[in-house]
Amino acid sequence: MPEDSGPDPRVEALGTTVVRLRAELDAYPVELVDRGAAEDQLEALGAMVRSGTPDVPALRQSLLIVSAALGSVSALAEPLAGLRHAVELFGGPPPR
Secondary structure (H helix, E strand, O other): OOOOOOOHHHHHHHHHHHHHHHHHHHHHHOOOOOHHHHHHHHHHHHHHHHHHOOOOHHHHHHHHHHHHHOOOOHHHHHHHHHHHHHHOOOOOOOOO
8 A cells, every 4th residue: 555645746736826816815905806706706616625625616616706807907817827727737628
């Protein structure tokens, strides 16, 4: 039986990006119509990180909602791209 090699680096990367995007969103001074939806999904992503074993379809769904809520905000483009990359570490979209 192989030894546990420690925390999954994908989960650590996801956690880092969630924290960064949350901090950038908190610092963004403009009221956004869908800010609440984005905050809820960032909390859900944080809970998945804390569980240590994120559900990939749920990750994709949360990313979709956060992207829809924040995708037009250029000030949040870089941390949002980081979140997208972190989710992609868990595998690309399912084949059609």
